[in-house]
Amino acid sequence: MCKISSEGPTIKVGVLGATGTVGQRFITLLANHPWFIIHALGASSRSAGKPYSKAANWKQSTPIPSIVRDTIVQECQPEHFKDCLIVFSGLDADGAFRSADLPVFSNAKNYRRDPHVPLVVPLVNTAHLVMIAQQQARHDPPLKKGFILTNANCATTGLVVPLRALEKAFGPVESCIVTTMQAISGAGYPGVPSLDIIDNVVPFISGEEEKLEWETLKILGNVVDGDNGLEAFDMRARQPLRVSASCNRVPVIDGHMMTVTVRFARRPPPSPQQVREALAAYTPDAPACPSAPVHAIFVHEEADRPQPRLDRYYQDGAGVSVGRVRQCPVLDVKFVVLANNVSIGAATSSIINAEVAVLKGIIH
Amino acid sequence: MCKISSEGPTIKVGVLGATGTVGQRFITLLANHPWFIIHALGASSRSAGKPYSKAANWKQSTPIPSIVRDTIVQECQPEHFKDCLIVFSGLDADGAFRSADLPVFSNAKNYRRDPHVPLVVPLVNTAHLVMIAQQQARHDPPLKKGFILTNANCATTGLVVPLRALEKAFGPVESCIVTTMQAISGAGYPGVPSLDIIDNVVPFISGEEEKLEWETLKILGNVVDGDNGLEAFDMRARQPLRVSASCNRVPVIDGHMMTVTVRFARRPPPSPQQVREALAAYTPDAPACPSAPVHAIFVHEEADRPQPRLDRYYQDGAGVSVGRVRQCPVLDVKFVVLANNVSIGAATSSIINAEVAVLKGIIH
Amino acid sequence: MCKISSEGPTIKVGVLGATGTVGQRFITLLANHPWFIIHALGASSRSAGKPYSKAANWKQSTPIPSIVRDTIVQECQPEHFKDCLIVFSGLDADGAFRSADLPVFSNAKNYRRDPHVPLVVPLVNTAHLVMIAQQQARHDPPLKKGFILTNANCATTGLVVPLRALEKAFGPVESCIVTTMQAISGAGYPGVPSLDIIDNVVPFISGEEEKLEWETLKILGNVVDGDNGLEAFDMRARQPLRVSASCNRVPVIDGHMMTVTVRFARRPPPSPQQVREALAAYTPDAPACPSAPVHAIFVHEEADRPQPRLDRYYQDGAGVSVGRVRQCPVLDVKFVVLANNVSIGAATSSIINAEVAVLKGIIH
Amino acid sequence: MCKISSEGPTIKVGVLGATGTVGQRFITLLANHPWFIIHALGASSRSAGKPYSKAANWKQSTPIPSIVRDTIVQECQPEHFKDCLIVFSGLDADGAFRSADLPVFSNAKNYRRDPHVPLVVPLVNTAHLVMIAQQQARHDPPLKKGFILTNANCATTGLVVPLRALEKAFGPVESCIVTTMQAISGAGYPGVPSLDIIDNVVPFISGEEEKLEWETLKILGNVVDGDNGLEAFDMRARQPLRVSASCNRVPVIDGHMMTVTVRFARRPPPSPQQVREALAAYTPDAPACPSAPVHAIFVHEEADRPQPRLDRYYQDGAGVSVGRVRQCPVLDVKFVVLANNVSIGAATSSIINAEVAVLKGIIH
Structure with missing residues (x-):
């Protein structure tokens, strides 16, 4: 772990599919993140409206972080995430969030084969983030901030x-x-x-x-x-x-x-x-x-x-x-x-990808 | 299973290393064999003299065959096996039995690389049994009945x-x-x-x-x-x-x-x-x-x-x-x-090899 | 195993829930049964019309018995089982088969607490089969042959x-x-x-x-x-x-x-x-x-x-x-x-119960 | 974790049976302990003289702490531990260390039934430490600092x-x-x-x-x-x-x-x-x-x-x-x-017991 922001976390992030296995990993990792602060949690309508501790069937070996225990889970709709600078996704269908001009770091497989979506393993090919500008330009209408970046299988x-x-x-x-x-x-x-x-x-x-x-x-x-x-x-x-x-x-x-x-x-x-x-x-x-x-x-x-x-x-x-x-x-x-597979093979990759995007000035 | 001797088992066999895992498999398979009848069981001097049911720490999911329950375990010395037409071995050191002119079907790895010892997977290369004659001829003194035939890893x-x-x-x-x-x-x-x-x-x-x-x-x-x-x-x-x-x-x-x-x-x-x-x-x-x-x-x-x-x-x-x-x-x-691995990969292979040797007239 | 019918299996039986785990156990046990012969297999409408080997996701360590491989699976409706003298059930809802005057040996829990349904562990309380007459008499309309007999958890x-x-x-x-x-x-x-x-x-x-x-x-x-x-x-x-x-x-x-x-x-x-x-x-x-x-x-x-x-x-x-x-x-x-639990704790119990019922003359 | 010494670790401790499973747990826990610093590691003569990283077949899911990686393992003899204020033991025979006037916190079962040795679960009966004075007085010759305190099964x-x-x-x-x-x-x-x-x-x-x-x-x-x-x-x-x-x-x-x-x-x-x-x-x-x-x-x-x-x-x-x-x-x-069982059921108990002994002034 190289560089720790001294001011503490300041970048608001959201998690889609927050009650699922991947979502639980995102939350575990984000709970103590030096830059990112969990601002919104999205899940299915069955979970929406409940405090996270009631909505999630928590399966991690560390307890639910106290910081999210009472957070009310939202439905996975872009309007609930509009104050987030980054959206982490364990959902298959996260395209609507890009359309709402949100940067989406996706653990799902749906967009991996898209010819304008980078498929990035952070220890390998963060150079591919260069493709984000083109992805934004080709979107209809063009996007200012939104994009999808996927991590790999x-x-x-x-x-x-x-x-x-x-x-x-x-x-x-x-x-x-x-x-x-x-x-x-x-x-x-x-x-x-x-x-x-x-x-x-x-x-x-x-x-x-x-x-x-x-x-x-x-x-x-x-x-x-x-x-x-x-x-x-x-x-x-x-x-x-x-x-x-x-x-x-x-x-x-x-x-x-x-x-x-x-x-x-x-x-x-x-x-x-x-x-x-x-x-x-x-x-x-x-x-x-x-x-x-x-x-x-x-x-x-x-x-x-x-x-x-x-x-x-x-x-x-x-x-x-x-x-x-x-x-x-x-x-x-x-x-x-x-x-x-649950760390570098999943949520950890998404989070490092987001950190790289911040450092490269792609998130703002 | 193709051909069953109608007269019941008539060929006396011995098992070396009878209390070990491989030995237990041999015994399980031989207990109902149509041709082979268990005549002698050999194990370490610690087990020798005890009935098999006391000597073996039986780990199979079928009970100890009643036919061997009270058989007195012998030390692994050729003289105790001289009435056996075949010796099945789960022992590393079984050369002495060959020297005593006994046919040894060995599950151990010691002789597999010997240039005159066939290494036989019965579904593959029983043709290699032709080498037995040469193995017997080259032995000093030459053997009439004894040989070692190994099965593979x-x-x-x-x-x-x-x-x-x-x-x-x-x-x-x-x-x-x-x-x-x-x-x-x-x-x-x-x-x-x-x-x-x-x-x-x-x-x-x-x-x-x-x-x-x-x-x-x-x-x-x-x-x-x-x-x-x-x-x-x-x-x-x-x-x-x-x-x-x-x-x-x-x-x-x-x-x-x-x-x-x-x-x-x-x-x-x-x-x-x-x-x-x-x-x-x-x-x-x-x-x-x-x-x-x-x-x-x-x-x-x-x-x-x-x-x-x-x-x-x-x-x-x-x-x-x-x-x-x-x-x-x-x-x-x-x-x-x-x-x-415990059947065709071990004892079953030795037993089929022995059956083939019987049918080819190599055991007599 | 005590007494084997010398004429071979002659009693037609059906299996409800034949594609499920319990059904697969029933079939495995019945395939070689000396008295019972599988006559009809019932499952959900999704499986109905298919040969059993296509309908079942077979999970047993022995292969699908050849005797049922091509049997066409029926829907679980009494008319398809009317020629069966016994119905073995792994289904929760098997009351309709009793109403159709069929003897049902049920592995499900639904009728266990019924005050007229015997709950029988064959090594313990087959004496409770005496209650079957009363169960038949109290049914509306009274039954001649049909009943439910449950085995235990x-x-x-x-x-x-x-x-x-x-x-x-x-x-x-x-x-x-x-x-x-x-x-x-x-x-x-x-x-x-x-x-x-x-x-x-x-x-x-x-x-x-x-x-x-x-x-x-x-x-x-x-x-x-x-x-x-x-x-x-x-x-x-x-x-x-x-x-x-x-x-x-x-x-x-x-x-x-x-x-x-x-x-x-x-x-x-x-x-x-x-x-x-x-x-x-x-x-x-x-x-x-x-x-x-x-x-x-x-x-x-x-x-x-x-x-x-x-x-x-x-x-x-x-x-x-x-x-x-x-x-x-x-x-x-x-x-x-x-x-x-999958033998005496489930299908084996139902089958022994049915054998006892046959011997007591309750099945005819 | 309640109270952390601000000056950092200052109490020298030794570990007996340092290469075994319990020893590895002791080392993992002690590597970051606020009060205790690992001073000597004892193991069998086969391990003695080797750096710890070569002597131990490390089986923990965290790497060998760097602080002990190059520590030379000693034989388990009291003279090698004479500068330790506390000896943690995963050894069965640790009486000789008590005789050498060393306080021994033992995870072994040998002294648990001794009528003058406290058997202490730290969340339960630290009051039994009162017996240490008597244990010391009855020893021949009487001990000033040495004792054995066991933790439970x-x-x-x-x-x-x-x-x-x-x-x-x-x-x-x-x-x-x-x-x-x-x-x-x-x-x-x-x-x-x-x-x-x-x-x-x-x-x-x-x-x-x-x-x-x-x-x-x-x-x-x-x-x-x-x-x-x-x-x-x-x-x-x-x-x-x-x-x-x-x-x-x-x-x-x-x-x-x-x-x-x-x-x-x-x-x-x-x-x-x-x-x-x-x-x-x-x-x-x-x-x-x-x-x-x-x-x-x-x-x-x-x-x-x-x-x-x-x-x-x-x-x-x-x-x-x-x-x-x-x-x-x-x-x-x-x-x-x-x-x-490997934390409060073993090494963690010994370490808390030692901390309590320090706070009660029994270690000096």
């Missing part, structure tokens, strides 16, 4: 951080095969029935492999000049990257594990030791902001790490853990990744 | 069955990347501490990746003419196959899951549908024997199968389940495999 | 078997304090969210403690002469029994565990050894029937048994396991009970 | 806090029946094999029921005038209390749950509502000290709380949670208790 987030570090050090990765072992919290609440997952592995998560294979290209791609002199995401057209994902659900509460093997374009490829050093040395091209981890990637030396239960809370789950970096007999180098 | 077993089916249908597989999610029972008892695995994944199993990468080559290779006109395992020297394994322990009791992706030598490669059909149609080149599954490979059509808890007991765990056969964006085709 | 079932054994041997039990540790399968599917139960205990199951405290009185009570010379359940009015239950959900798939402590009316109370012997010797007052266990109660001698994972499948889950019988410093004697 | 700790609160408000409890559902961490590392506890409950923990039934009497009893005018523990001889315990291991990582039912001496007994209020209002008779919880007992109003996963970290695990207070049909009032 929780598993994708864990994958792209080390891939970005590798590409920064060694140039393009050409192919990547990843097998995930994903935590149940990734499915929300009630989510995965216990009868489906205790003493079991489910080798399928609907839509997840497609997200990993597609989102990775958008995140690791550049913003380039497109048609009509307008900017566009290149989706790795110039540096093709093929990703093959196999996604599994395992009986773990928090923390997505992945085995990853990659092939570099560069021949000869870097050695495992060079990879290890590049991962440990990686620093994102982003301004220093309060919720970002000190180490984007922690590289474990022990043979049996990272492990979800032991390593998911490191740096409050804001970094990514890598271990077992070694030669791959088929591609070049293989390793293991752990990312905390 | 539990994870390797699950991998080589579909690989063999694919090679039989489409020719050589060139490379294979596999990530395992292995059950705790694979580590024996007491094995994995609960503090290490509940709500967790451990991305490392000592020696396991090496076994998968090496044993696969021996099992899928041919027996060829070697030096001095003697036969030898070719270890895939003529049809190179590169295997890259990442092994993980997950909180599952029984049943090893794997995600597998392969590249064929043949261009263009077979389609996923062709692969599906070839897997379902696969029949091992082995004589029909009582403990072999009717279907070597069961191909699931549902998107979310196989799963350990639901599918591990199919055909008493003697077959292998495959699912999610689909295109791999990096190699050719990817799929999911489930093999019951 | 899954946790209650585990408790009343040893209590009945104790009362048979030592006279009335005066008070009983029971703490349950119940399996997730008791909540059906999807049932308990995994986020609520992995690495957790939930000290509350809605309505469960009331069921244990109330149902026990009906089951262990007698049928007595009531008003107008009609028979009635005495609800232990003459031999008061106070039950105090604390119910917990634990991360176990199948098998309800209970710690039980009792105080007898008789002074001095029996010793733990006498209790042990009485439990082991207990034989229900019921005709021998195919699905009943050979031993109603298995008494474990080991200090750490019974355990759900090791003991729940004993006798196909049709019996009850007791262990750790010892002095209670506050009441008289305490012990541990395990009952398989 | 982890399950006992959870039980006696609410019992003490009830006795303070309503007078003697006459009998208490408790069933525990205990976490695996209570057994240390490697502790419970995963094959024994995943999808399972083990209804036995060696020696645990005896500890609960015996320790409760010592903790809740008074110090009275004994023979020769010397003080003695009355073991509740004057206010008899019968405790009946049934102890179970469940697949929970941290946090012991208990169902408890009690009968008061007083007639009529308090109502559940009075009990609820008395528990919430309970304040220990102990000086305010830094590691003590603000609320000794948190009383939950929700029907399904406390739960280990959600409530074990409340107040850093230093308090006790109670819920579901309700009438017991057999005794008087029943409720559910959760205590974090």
